[in-house]
Amino acid sequence: MIRDAETHLPVTNATVSCDHTVLGKSNSSGMLYFTSDCKKVTVTAPEYKEASYLTDQVIEVFLVRREPKTKSIEGVVLSDKSDPRALEILQKVNDNYSQNSPQSLESYAYKSYEKIAMDLDQDSIESYNQYIRKRIDSLEKLPQRAMKPKDKKDSLQSVQLAQLAGQSKMFLWERASEVMYSKTYGEKINILDNRVSGLKQPLYELMAFRSNRNKIPKEVQEENRNLYRFFLTDSLEIEGRENYVIRFRQVSNREARDRKKFNGYLYIDKASYALKKIESESNEANEGTITSIWVPVNEKWFLLKEDYKLKVNSNVLDMNISLRGEKPERKKDKGKKFGTYAYATADYFDIKTPIEENIRDFKGYTIEVKNSDGRLLDEYRTEKLNEREVNTYVKIDSLSSVYKLDQKAKGLAGLLKGRLRLGMVDFDLAKVFGYNKYEHVRLGLGVKLNERFNKYISPDAYFAYGIYDKKFKFGGGIDFKTTLEKNSFFRIEYFNDVNAAGRFSENLWNFRMQIMNSGVAINNNIFYGYEGFKVSYENDITNGLTLNIAAKRSQEEALFDYSYKDLGKRFDITSATLTLKYSPNSKNIMTPEGKYTYEQNYPEFYFNYEQGLKAWDGDFNFSRLDVLISHNLKTKLGVTGIRAYGGLMFGDAPIWENFTMNGLASGRGNFNFNLTSYLGFATMEGGKYYNDKFAGIYLTHRLPWYFKSFGKNVSSFDVIYRGITGSMKNPQDHRFQFETLNHLYNEVGLEWNNFLSSQFNLGFFYRVGHYNTGNFKDNFAIQFKLRLLGF
Structure with a gap:
C-alpha cells in the first residue's frame, strides 16, 4: 500500500524498483503485488520524495511531497x-x-x-x-x-x-x-x-x-x-x-x-x-x-x-x-x-x-x-x-x-579500557593525573608492554610525582600468561607509593568503577606510605567467576602524627589475600590484549579476605574482610539500584588496615560541592571517621517520569539514600585525632539526570538523623556526575 504521508490517500502510478529494475506500479488503490528476492526496494512518484523500504510480506509506504502543503489536516495529527x-x-x-x-x-x-x-x-x-x-x-x-x-x-x-x-x-x-x-x-x-x-x-x-x-x-x-x-x-x-x-x-x-x-x-x-x-x-x-x-x-x-x-x-x-x-x-x-x-x-x-x-x-x-x-x-x-x-x-x-x-x-x-596504545606500548590514562589532600596534584605516567612485545609476557612500570609532598612514587611488575584462551596469569610486582588510610578494596574493579571512585579520598589527608613486593595469580574460572590470590611483604609507615599502641608508626606487614568476583550476567570476549567485558550486567559480587601473618618478620596477625554487592532492578515503578557493602577487621593492625567511611566534604565550614564517587558520602567530612567493622548501603530509584528540556536528551530524577554505620574496638590504641562512626549516618538526595540535556547529572544531598548538625551549610551538598559513569 502506497499513500500520501499528509492526506493518507492512495498514490497512483508510484514506481517500485529494485537495483534500477522496475517491479511494477501502484494501482488506483495505491496497491502493488510483486514477487522479488530483493532485500530493499525504492519507491518513486512524481511530486514526491524518493523512499527506500526493506521488503516484507506487507509494506506500507508513506510518501512525502517535495513541497509540503501548509493547509490544516486532521486535528489528531496537528x-x-x-x-x-x-x-x-x-x-x-x-x-x-x-x-x-x-x-x-x-x-x-x-x-x-x-x-x-x-x-x-x-x-x-x-x-x-x-x-x-x-x-x-x-x-x-x-x-x-x-x-x-x-x-x-x-x-x-x-x-x-x-x-x-x-x-x-x-x-x-x-x-x-x-x-x-x-x-x-x-x-x-x-x-x-x-x-x-x-x-x-x-x-x-x-x-x-x-x-x-x-x-x-x-x-x-x-x-x-x-x-x-x-x-x-x-x-x-x-x-x-x-x-x-x-x-x-x-x-x-x-x-x-x-x-x-x-x-x-x-x-x-x-x-x-x-x-x-x-x-x-x-x-x-x-x-x-x-x-x-x-x-x-x-x-x-x-x-x-x-x-x-x-x-x-x-x-x-x-x-x-x-x-x-x-x-x-x-x-x-x-x-x-x-x-x-x-x-x-x-x-x-x-x-x-x-x-x-x-x-x-x-x-x-x-x-x-x-x-x-x-x-x-x-x-x-x-x-x-x-x-x-x-x-x-x-x-x-x-x-x-x-x-x-x-x-x-x-x-x-x-x-575503551582506559589505555592509549602506541605500537607495543600501552599508556595507562588513569595514572596521568590525580588529586588528593596529601599530594594535592599528582602527575604520573604508567606504561605496559602489550602483546606486540610478547603474547605471554607483559612487563609494566609507573612513576608519579606529588606537587605538595615533592616526592616521587614508582612501581613495576610483570605478567606471565598461562594461556591465550582466557584470563589466566601470574604476576610479580614491586611498589613504593602512598595511599589514603582505610580505603575499601578495589580488587578486580573495572576501569569505570575505579574512575568513579578515584576522588573518594579527595578530602582525606590521613595517608601512609608503603614499599614492598607482591606475587599473585588470577584466573577466570568461568565466564562470570574470577579468582585472584596474592601474597605481599611490605614496609608501611604513617605519614601523619600517629602511634599504634606506643609501637611507633612504621611496621612490617606480611599478608595473603583471596579475592573473588562473581558477575553471572556480564558478557565477555577474549581479545589478544586480554578479556574485554563489553556488557556489564547485574548482579555483581566482590569478596576480599586478607590475612596478616607474623611469619616472614610480619609484625601483626590480623584478618580483614570486605564485601560489595551491586544490583539493578527495573519494575513498573521505575529503576532501582542497590549497592550494599561492608567490612570486618579482627586482630591487631594500624589504622590504615581498618576502614574509613569515605567522606567527600572538606569539613572546613565551606560550601560542600564535590564529584560523585562509587562509595562516598557528599555531606560527610573526609578522613574523620574510622571503624574496624561497618555496613553501608546506597539506594537509588529512578522515578518513572521522563521529560525533555531542550536538545535530544531525556531527563529524569533519581531519589537517592546513602547510609552507613559501624563500630571500633579499642579506638584508644590508635593515637591520632579521629572519630568512630557508631550511629547510622544518613543522607538523602535528588539527582537530576542529563541536567539541562547535558552529559552530566546534578545531585542535591542533605544529611539527616543522628549526625545532623542543625546548620544547613554543614548538612547540604551538591554533586556532579558524568552521565557515562552510570550507576
Missing part, C-alpha cells in the same frame, strides 16, 4: 499530544516485552549475517566520480611547479584517496555468528567468521556490536516517550495476524507544517502486543533510517532482519589535491557536499527452539571467535557482495600499511 490509545498500546508493548522475548524460552539457537559499511550516499556516487574527474583534469592543466619529495608523495596519496571513495566503500565489516541460549547456561555467541577491511587482525571489540536483538527499540522505550508523539492510525493483517499501525514523529517538529510529518511507524501484533516491525526516519531529510522486522516462532518474537542508514557527516569536499604544486583558488572553488553514511544490515535465520543443551557448548566466555579470516563468509552471506564491496577489501587492505589502519584501530579499542 495536535502536539500523543493519542492516548497509542500510548496505552505502547505501554502494553513494554509490559509484555519479557514475555514475548525469545529469552523467555527454555532454549533456542539461530544464525546471523551482519554487515557494517561506511560509504557515500548511494545516489551521489556517480556525481562524486564526475566531480573528482573534473577536479583532477583542471589541476593537470595548471603550470607545473617544483615540489618537494614529501609534498609530491602527499599529493599522490590525496589523489588516490579521492578516487578510492568513488570506487569502493570507505570501510566494510562482515560477521557471521551462531547464537545459542539456555536458561540454565546462559547465552553463547560463536563468531563463525568475520572480516574487517584494512585490518590484519579482527577488531574484537567491534564483535560486540549490538542492535535491537535483545532490547526494546529506543523509540518504544518508556523513558524516551516524551521525545515522540504517537498516533494510532490504522490496523493491518500480516500473515493472518492483525496488527495495530502506530505512526510517530519527533517532538522537535514545532512548526505547523512540520507536524504533518511522521518520522516512522510501528506494527504491533494485536494478540501479543509484540513489535512486528519498526521503521524510523530522522527528523532531518536524508539524515538516516532504521528498520527492524520480527517474526513469531513458538509464540515468541525473533528479530528477522535489520537495516540502518545513519549520516556521519556532510562536509564540503575539499580534497586539496594538487598534481603540479598548485591549489585551486578558494573563491572559484567552494567545494561540493557529499554525505557520508554508516550502513548496517543484519539477517537472522535457521531459528530453532528448543535445542539440545550441552554444557560443553556454553563453556568459556560469552563470545568465542571460531574463525577470523573471511574464508567461510560465503557460506553465510544472504546476498553476494556488490562490486564496490569487493573493491573495498582489495583497495582498503592495500592502503592499510600506508596509513597504519591496523595500529590506529587497536589504539581506539584500547581507549
Whole structure:
C-alpha cells in the first residue's frame, strides 16, 4: 500500500524498483503485488520524495511531497499530544516485552549475517566520480611547479584517496555468528567468521556490536516517550495476524507544517502486543533510517532482519589535491557536499527452539571467535557482495600499511579500557593525573608492554610525582600468561607509593568503577606510605567467576602524627589475600590484549579476605574482610539500584588496615560541592571517621517520569539514600585525632539526570538523623556526575 504521508490517500502510478529494475506500479488503490528476492526496494512518484523500504510480506509506504502543503489536516495529527490509545498500546508493548522475548524460552539457537559499511550516499556516487574527474583534469592543466619529495608523495596519496571513495566503500565489516541460549547456561555467541577491511587482525571489540536483538527499540522505550508523539492510525493483517499501525514523529517538529510529518511507524501484533516491525526516519531529510522486522516462532518474537542508514557527516569536499604544486583558488572553488553514511544490515535465520543443551557448548566466555579470516563468509552471506564491496577489501587492505589502519584501530579499542596504545606500548590514562589532600596534584605516567612485545609476557612500570609532598612514587611488575584462551596469569610486582588510610578494596574493579571512585579520598589527608613486593595469580574460572590470590611483604609507615599502641608508626606487614568476583550476567570476549567485558550486567559480587601473618618478620596477625554487592532492578515503578557493602577487621593492625567511611566534604565550614564517587558520602567530612567493622548501603530509584528540556536528551530524577554505620574496638590504641562512626549516618538526595540535556547529572544531598548538625551549610551538598559513569 502506497499513500500520501499528509492526506493518507492512495498514490497512483508510484514506481517500485529494485537495483534500477522496475517491479511494477501502484494501482488506483495505491496497491502493488510483486514477487522479488530483493532485500530493499525504492519507491518513486512524481511530486514526491524518493523512499527506500526493506521488503516484507506487507509494506506500507508513506510518501512525502517535495513541497509540503501548509493547509490544516486532521486535528489528531496537528495536535502536539500523543493519542492516548497509542500510548496505552505502547505501554502494553513494554509490559509484555519479557514475555514475548525469545529469552523467555527454555532454549533456542539461530544464525546471523551482519554487515557494517561506511560509504557515500548511494545516489551521489556517480556525481562524486564526475566531480573528482573534473577536479583532477583542471589541476593537470595548471603550470607545473617544483615540489618537494614529501609534498609530491602527499599529493599522490590525496589523489588516490579521492578516487578510492568513488570506487569502493570507505570501510566494510562482515560477521557471521551462531547464537545459542539456555536458561540454565546462559547465552553463547560463536563468531563463525568475520572480516574487517584494512585490518590484519579482527577488531574484537567491534564483535560486540549490538542492535535491537535483545532490547526494546529506543523509540518504544518508556523513558524516551516524551521525545515522540504517537498516533494510532490504522490496523493491518500480516500473515493472518492483525496488527495495530502506530505512526510517530519527533517532538522537535514545532512548526505547523512540520507536524504533518511522521518520522516512522510501528506494527504491533494485536494478540501479543509484540513489535512486528519498526521503521524510523530522522527528523532531518536524508539524515538516516532504521528498520527492524520480527517474526513469531513458538509464540515468541525473533528479530528477522535489520537495516540502518545513519549520516556521519556532510562536509564540503575539499580534497586539496594538487598534481603540479598548485591549489585551486578558494573563491572559484567552494567545494561540493557529499554525505557520508554508516550502513548496517543484519539477517537472522535457521531459528530453532528448543535445542539440545550441552554444557560443553556454553563453556568459556560469552563470545568465542571460531574463525577470523573471511574464508567461510560465503557460506553465510544472504546476498553476494556488490562490486564496490569487493573493491573495498582489495583497495582498503592495500592502503592499510600506508596509513597504519591496523595500529590506529587497536589504539581506539584500547581507549575503551582506559589505555592509549602506541605500537607495543600501552599508556595507562588513569595514572596521568590525580588529586588528593596529601599530594594535592599528582602527575604520573604508567606504561605496559602489550602483546606486540610478547603474547605471554607483559612487563609494566609507573612513576608519579606529588606537587605538595615533592616526592616521587614508582612501581613495576610483570605478567606471565598461562594461556591465550582466557584470563589466566601470574604476576610479580614491586611498589613504593602512598595511599589514603582505610580505603575499601578495589580488587578486580573495572576501569569505570575505579574512575568513579578515584576522588573518594579527595578530602582525606590521613595517608601512609608503603614499599614492598607482591606475587599473585588470577584466573577466570568461568565466564562470570574470577579468582585472584596474592601474597605481599611490605614496609608501611604513617605519614601523619600517629602511634599504634606506643609501637611507633612504621611496621612490617606480611599478608595473603583471596579475592573473588562473581558477575553471572556480564558478557565477555577474549581479545589478544586480554578479556574485554563489553556488557556489564547485574548482579555483581566482590569478596576480599586478607590475612596478616607474623611469619616472614610480619609484625601483626590480623584478618580483614570486605564485601560489595551491586544490583539493578527495573519494575513498573521505575529503576532501582542497590549497592550494599561492608567490612570486618579482627586482630591487631594500624589504622590504615581498618576502614574509613569515605567522606567527600572538606569539613572546613565551606560550601560542600564535590564529584560523585562509587562509595562516598557528599555531606560527610573526609578522613574523620574510622571503624574496624561497618555496613553501608546506597539506594537509588529512578522515578518513572521522563521529560525533555531542550536538545535530544531525556531527563529524569533519581531519589537517592546513602547510609552507613559501624563500630571500633579499642579506638584508644590508635593515637591520632579521629572519630568512630557508631550511629547510622544518613543522607538523602535528588539527582537530576542529563541536567539541562547535558552529559552530566546534578545531585542535591542533605544529611539527616543522628549526625545532623542543625546548620544547613554543614548538612547540604551538591554533586556532579558524568552521565557515562552510570550507576
